[in-house]
């Protein structure tokens with residue numbers, strides 16, 4: 038099918054939930070995506086932080102293909118080595134005690150919400166079910182995770198939503214205004230992705246943690262976007278010295294295949310029992326084998342490189358004319374400019390650079406193994422588009 042045919046059939050047959058850009062991705066290699074006409078694009082979006090080592094990365098591919106040749110799926114009533122190995126690797130890297138695998142970030146957060154409520158139910162009886170989330174957060178598209186998302190724009194049309202979510206400003210004053218004797222957890226993205234790549238204040242997070250520990254309220258870190266080395270830390274909460282009770286992740290974890298993980302630390306490691314939660318596809322052996330190959334590569338050296346590359350990009354981008362501010366951590370970068378972000382993204386695409394937007398900002402999520410030459414090319418294109 039040619040490009041025009043694919044685009045018109047897409048408009049006809051695919052639900053209208055995406056304001057798509059005019060790129061038909063056909064194949065990729067490393068940092069490059071090729072469209073149906075053979076045009077090459079430098080990919081600084083990685084499928085929203087998913088293709089963490091770029092397109093068709095050899096090591097990831099070998100892990101996935103090797104597993105496809107053994108067994109593609111086994112239901113969760115049986116054991117499978119890739120799932121066990123991945124859980125063990127995640128626990129060793131983070132200090133988590135147990136992991137529940139789903140297929141997406143939203144599912145990982147659903148699990149976290151259920152665990153927080155049941156933890157409280159087991160210990161204190163019913164009624165202590167409220168979860169405080171932060172203004173401008175994003176936690177997913179299911180009804181519960183939409184309700185958890187602290188943005189009014191996501192609370193339309195689909196009601197009634199599950200109850201029990203309260204939204205706070207990311208300050209202790211904001212938390213105290215929403216805290217009640219029903220609060221069982223606070224859920225935070227330490228670097229808010231969808232709302233413009235904003236890292237939360239470290240002092241606030243530490244103070245919040247102390248406040249929660251004293252009251253046996255669980256701290257949930259949503260690391261769906263900022264996790265898995267993206268910020269130059271295995272998980273971004275580490276940069277702030279936090280000790281969360283639950284950590285959720287997805288996106289980059291699978292390297293391109295759907296997987297989500299809800300990591301349970303000591304307090305709530307035995308909250309879920311047989312039959313309390315489950316999934317058909319979650320922890321699929323192929324997704325887990327690919328994810329394991331990725332987690333094993335997130336070494337201290339690689340994380341240091343990510344921090345260095347992030348600093349390099351930030352420094353050069355902040356010098357571009359019409360750039361008002363550059364935010365984020367590591368290779369998770371938000372650029373505030375005098376121009377419309379969508380317009381910048383469209384123009385970059387025309388010049389062969391794929392970037393994302395987030396709440397009026399341009400957002401960059403390049404592969405963690407992006408090269409200096411690729412960064413320089415991206416900086417040059419951003420400069421042409423933004424400074425013009």
Ligand SMILES: *Cc1c(COP(=O)(O)O)cnc(C)c1O
Pocket residue numbers: 140141142143144146175176177178226230231259260261262263287288
């Ligand atoms: C993308 C995202 C989600 C939702 O993940 P899905 O895989 O799309 O369900 C949740 N939280 C954060 C912080 C995200 O960036």
